[in-house]
Amino acid sequence: MDMLQTLKIALRALRTNKMRSFLTMLGIIIGIAAVIAMMAVGAGASHVIAQQIASIGSNIILVIPGSTTSGGIRVGSGSTQTLTSDDVKAIIAECPSVEFAAPSVRTTSQVIYGNMNWSTVVMGTTPELFDIREWGVVNGRSIGQQDVDGAAKVCLLGQTVAENLFGEEDPVGKIVRIKKVPFTVIGVLERKGQSPQGQDQDDSIFVPLKTDQRNLVRSQFTNTVGAARVKAKSKELLDNAEQEVQSLLNQRHRITNGKEPDYTIRNLSEILAVAEQSSRAMSLLLGSVASISLIVGGIGIMNIMLVSVTERTREIGIRMAIGARRNDILMQFMTEAVLLTMIGGIIGIGLGAGGAMVVSKMLEWPTLISVQSVTIAFLFSAAVGIFFGFYPARKAARLNPIDALRYE
Amino acid sequence: MDSVISLTDIRRVFTMGDQQFEALKGVSFSVSAGEFVAIMGASGSGKSTCMNILGCLDRPTTGEYRLDGVDVGSMNHDQLADIRNSKLGFVFQGFNLLPRTPAVENVELPLVYAKVPAKERRQRALAAMEHVGLNGKENNHPTQLSGGQQQRVAIARALVNSPAVILADEPTGNLDSATSEEIMNLFNELNRNGITIIMVTHEPDVAAHAARRITFRDGSIIADTRA
Ligand SMILES: Nc1ncnc2c1ncn2[C@@H]1O[C@H](COP(=O)(O)OP(=O)(O)OP(=O)(O)O)[C@@H](O)[C@H]1O
Ligand SMILES: [Mg+2]
Numbered sequence: 001m002d003m004l005q006t007l008k009i010a011l012r013a014l015r016t017n018k019m020r021s022f023l024t025m026l027g028i029i030i031g032i033a034a035v036i037a038m039m040a041v042g043a044g045a046s047h048v049i050a051q052q053i054a055s056i057g058s059n060i061i062l063v064i065p066g067s068t069t070s071g072g073i074r075v076g077s078g079s080t081q082t083l084t085s086d087d088v089k090a091i092i093a094e095c096p097s098v099e100f101a102a103p104s105v106r107t108t109s110q111v112i113y114g115n116m117n118w119s120t121v122v123m124g125t126t127p128e129l130f131d132i133r134e135w136g137v138v139n140g141r142s143i144g145q146q147d148v149d150g151a152a153k154v155c156l157l158g159q160t161v162a163e164n165l166f167g168e169e170d171p172v173g174k175i176v177r178i179k180k181v182p183f184t185v186i187g188v189l190e191r192k193g194q195s196p197q198g199q200d201q202d203d204s205i206f207v208p209l210k211t212d213q214r215n216l217v218r219s220q221f222t223n224t225v226g227a228a229r230v231k232a233k234s235k236e237l238l239d240n241a242e243q244e245v246q247s248l249l250n251q252r253h254r255i256t257n258g259k260e261p262d263y264t265i266r267n268l269s270e271i272l273a274v275a276e277q278s279s280r281a282m283s284l285l286l287g288s289v290a291s292i293s294l295i296v297g298g299i300g301i302m303n304i305m306l307v308s309v310t311e312r313t314r315e316i317g318i319r320m321a322i323g324a325r326r327n328d329i330l331m332q333f334m335t336e337a338v339l340l341t342m343i344g345g346i347i348g349i350g351l352g353a354g355g356a357m358v359v360s361k362m363l364e365w366p367t368l369i370s371v372q373s374v375t376i377a378f379l380f381s382a383a384v385g386i387f388f389g390f391y392p393a394r395k396a397a398r399l400n401p402i403d404a405l406r407y408e
Numbered sequence: 409m410d411s412v413i414s415l416t417d418i419r420r421v422f423t424m425g426d427q428q429f430e431a432l433k434g435v436s437f438s439v440s441a442g443e444f445v446a447i448m449g450a451s452g453s454g455k456s457t458c459m460n461i462l463g464c465l466d467r468p469t470t471g472e473y474r475l476d477g478v479d480v481g482s483m484n485h486d487q488l489a490d491i492r493n494s495k496l497g498f499v500f501q502g503f504n505l506l507p508r509t510p511a512v513e514n515v516e517l518p519l520v521y522a523k524v525p526a527k528e529r530r531q532r533a534l535a536a537m538e539h540v541g542l543n544g545k546e547n548n549h550p551t552q553l554s555g556g557q558q559q560r561v562a563i564a565r566a567l568v569n570s571p572a573v574i575l576a577d578e579p580t581g582n583l584d585s586a587t588s589e590e591i592m593n594l595f596n597e598l599n600r601n602g603i604t605i606i607m608v609t610h611e612p613d614v615a616a617h618a619a620r621r622i623t624f625r626d627g628s629i630i631a632d633t634r635a
Contacts, residue, residue, distance in 0.1 A: 005520050016508060318504045321465060322565070323493020323521040325486045401465045405504065 010336040013308070021340060024304045027297025028344030028384060029351060032377050034290035036352025036369065039377075041359060042283020043368035049276045055192055055201065057133045059238050062266045063091075063228040063245060082262040084223045085209065087252060091230060095244035097237040102129035103225035105212050111205060112177040113165040120161050121204040122178055124212020132231045133192075140172035140187030143208055147186075151210040155183040158202040159191045176205075181215045183207060242267065294380065297344070298388035305337050305392035316396050317404030330397040337389020338382055345381025349374055411474075412572050412604050413462065414438035418471035420457050420627075431457040432468070433627040439606060441572070444599040446615035447608045449624030455608045458624070459577045462606060463496055464488045476572055493521050497566025499576035503558040505550040511561045512537065512546040518569040536564040540594060556587035563594060567603075574598070576607040580614050592617040 014021045065083035088103040095101075105124040110117050123129075126148050130136070137156065147154050155176065162171050171185045192201040207216070213223065232241035242265055255261050309316070316329055353369050360367040420432040431454045439445055447455050460466035461473060464480055473480045476495055483491065497518075498504075505514045515533040524532070537546060540560040550558055559579060566574050576595075580588035588611070596617055599605050609615050623631040 002520075002523065002526075004526075012508070314504070315506055318506060319517070319521075320489065321463070321492060321498050321504075322518045323489050323569075325489040325521070327486075328521060402460050405465070405500075 006331055006335045007339070009332055010339050013312075013336055014339065020304065024300055025340055025344035025347070027300040028294065028341045028381055029297075029348040031290065031294030031297045031384075032345045032348025032381050033352035033355060034293055035287055035380070036349055036373060036377050037355045037359065037367075038286035038290045039283060039373040040352070040356035040367040040369045041365065042279065042286060043370055043373065044360065044366035045279040045283065046276060047368050048366060049272060049279055051193070052195065053272045053276070055133075055195070056268050056272070057135075057229075057231065059232040059235050059241075060132060060268050061230045061232070061238070061242050061245065062268055063087075063230060063249070064226070064264050064266070065224070065262065067260050067262060067264060082253065083225050083228060085213075085225055086223065087249060088225065088228045090248060090252060091228065091245055094248055095230075095241060097232050097241040097244055098230055099233045100128040100132050100231045101228055102126050102132055103209060103228045104129060105209065105217055105224075106226045107212075107216055109178050109216070111161065111165065113171075113174065116165045118161060118164045120158075122212065122216060123204055123206050124209040124216070125206055126209050129206070129229060130189075132229050135192060136190050137187040138190050139170070140185070142187055143206060148208040148210055150208075151214055152208055153181060153183045153211055153215070154186045154208065156187050156189055156206040157185055158189050158204045158206075160200055160203040161205055162188045178205070178207070179216055238267070291380070294384055298341070298384040301337055301340055301385065302388040302392060305333060305389055306395070308336070309333065309392050309396040312396075313399065313404050313407035316399050317401055317407065320399070320401040321405060326397040329399075330393045333393035333396050334386065334389050337393065338385035341381045341385030341389075342378070345378050348381065349377055352377070410441055411438035412441045412443075412476055413606070414472075414474045415458075415462075416472040416474075418458070418461060418468045418473065420454075420461065420466070421469045431627050432461075434471070435627070435629055436471075437622060437629060437632060439573075439604060441604055442599070442602050443604055443620055444595070444618045445606045445620045445622060446618035447606065447622050447624065448610070448612075448615055449630075451610075453624040454627040455624050456577055457627075459575055459606070459608055462573075463498060463575050464491050489521075493518055494569060495572045497569065497571040497574040499559070499562050499566050499574060499579045501578040501581040503550070503555075503562050503582070505558055505561055505565075507551070508549060510547045510549060511542065511553065514550070514561055515564045515568055517565060522569060532568055533564070536568040537561070539567065540564045554587075555583050556590060559583065559587075559591055560594070563591070563598075567598070571603075573604045573606060576605065578608050578610065580609065580611065585613070588614055 063083065085103055088101050091098055091101045102125055107122050108119065109122050110119050111122075125143070127143050127145055130142050136142070143154065143156055146152070155178070157165075157171055165171070165176065166174070171188055174185050175182045176185060177183070189202070189206075195201050209225070230241060230245055232238040246265060249255070249263055250261065253262055319329060356367040356369060359365060415438065416436050418432050418435045419430065422429045422431055435458060447458070449455050457466070461468050464475070467481065475491065480488070480491065506517070512530070512533050515536055516529045519529040519532060534546065537543065540563050542557065542560050542564060545553060545557060550561070553561065580591055583591065592614055595605055595607070605618075607618060615621055620634045621631070622629055
């Protein structure tokens with residue numbers, strides 16, 4: 001029997017019992033809608049994390065002073081004075097797997113322009129930082145090596161700072177005061193958005209490291225830095241870079257076997273990869289919870305198809321007497337079941353996409369409906385039809401023609 | 409011998425639990441092409457059981473059945489379905505049309521399973537309907553037709569695939585005598601055109617239209633007469 005005819009017969013059967021068909025479909029509609037919505041929310045989360053990974057730059061490790069743990073407890077990392085500019089220079093010079101390394105010193109301060117003032121993070125650093133973080137300027141220029149060498153009183157503004165101090169005005173060339181020291185604005189950075197920790201990365205000002213150490217930090221340890229970002233030459237060399245930095249620092253800080261290191265190395269990409277994994281696992285979990293409702297819907301389909309086979313036993317007998325093969329009957333009922341679930345699937349996809357959009361509007365949570373998830377949902381709905389339609393269809397196909405014809 | 413149908417020592421034993429019942433006790437006869445046979449006999453004598461075997465809807469417990477020279481006994485489900493489709497046409501007492509389906513689609517049904525293209529299917533179905541005098545009723549559903557008209561649709565459906573044999577089990581059982589007469593005249597006309605017909609009936613008036621009469625009693629043939 002040709003497909004068109006099979007489809008026509010199945011559609012007629014579904015139309016005969018419109019209400020019943022709809023109610024049967026409802027299980028699938030709800031299931032698919034739930035799966036689509038869950039996958040959209042999960043994909044949205046993954047997307048955010050992927051963006052964050054891109055925002056910190058790739059193949060990066062972070063070195064901070066102080067040991068992370070002492071018997072499992074974190075002790076004052078970042079607050080000790082054990083990491084110096086010279087350590088960073090040594091890393092650049094002696095670690096072959098390292099492409100860039102950039103030290104940074106972090107303070108918070110009021111920044112004043114005219115009668116405006118803004119409290120923000122001031123970072124002293126070197127030009128490599130912007131290479132590592134893949135962070136360009138939209139206006140003016142970035143910090144150059146000559147600025148660092150000459151301890152120039154220049155600064156680079158993040159978008160948030162520029163907006164709050166200057167509004168519509170062009171900041172480049174203007175003078176701002178940080179801790180009463182005047183700095184010339186040389187550029188404004190691109191917008192970067194939130195960090196993985198949820199901080200506004202654009203709410204910061206960058207100044208040359210030496211300038212910062214001399215004019216702003218003003219402690220007796222003027223050569224210390226708060227952190228160093230190290231970029232490996234490639235993803236494959238990331239582990240090598242980490243080891244090279246570790247052995248170099250151990251040597252420079254005279255840390256022998258068994259002694260607690262006075263610095264901590266963190267692999268930022270790794271942390272985020274873990275976050276991404278857990279978000280994936282979460283959406284998988286949500287998806288599988290949602291797919292339980294699909295199974296329930298599938299059982300509903302099976303139930304109704306069994307009823308339908310019983311009701312139409314006589315019709316099956318007639319068809320067999322007239323020359324339908326078992327396979328023709330099987331296909332007829334399978335088509336009916338699959339049609340039921342596929343129509344339900346399409347409606348469910350629409351509903352789920354709509355639901356995801358509402359969620360993303362109301363909770364301001366990004367959702368992402370991919371072609372992939374729609375395809376999966378659609379194929380899955382068809383698969384539910386095939387799986388749960390098979391038993392009733394086979395029951396129909398196995399009927400004995402005489403018994404079926406005689407059925408009252 | 410150009411017999412379309414030949415039954416040799418057909419037995420059919422029904423088993424229900426530990427009880428056995430022999431509905432056919434060694435039935436043998438053959439039917440030549442172009443014959444019109446009426447099968448008669450008391451209720452429960454095995455007529456329908458025999459017709460089901462002739463129609464390849466049931467298999468004999470023992471015995472040989474040759475249809476158009478082919479031994480049907482060794483065939484599988486699909487082969488039997490194809491035989492029913494191409495060589496046999498059924499007319500039932502209760503018409504057995506598909507509900508909620510236009511008459512013409514009911515007539516087309518055997519051609520659907522024979523994988524005839526849609527256009528040709530419709531042409532042949534309309535021709536068959538015209539043949540049985542149902543012009544203008546193509547799109548009526550079974551519930552919108554009289555009993556006699558429904559049986560004509562069933563006959564058109566039996567005819568549409570040009571079968572070797574039409575099997576009719578009490579085709580007039582649900583019809584009044586005037587309508588029965590019309591249906592029998594139609595059968596006679598089809599038979600004159602060369603179609604072999606085997607028909608079960610209880611009514612002597614109806615049986616009188618057939619040239620040959622086989623009588624059953626308790627699962628055996630007790631008479632086989634030609635007019
Ligand atoms: N599936 C079955 N299982 C058990 N016994 C059966 C079955 N089908 C028929 N029989 C028995 O076989 C016998 C013959 O039945 P059959 O239907 O052939 O009679 P019939 O001659 O057609 O009668 P009627 O004129 O009333 O239609 C009956 O006694 C019936 O009870
Ligand atoms: Mg009978």
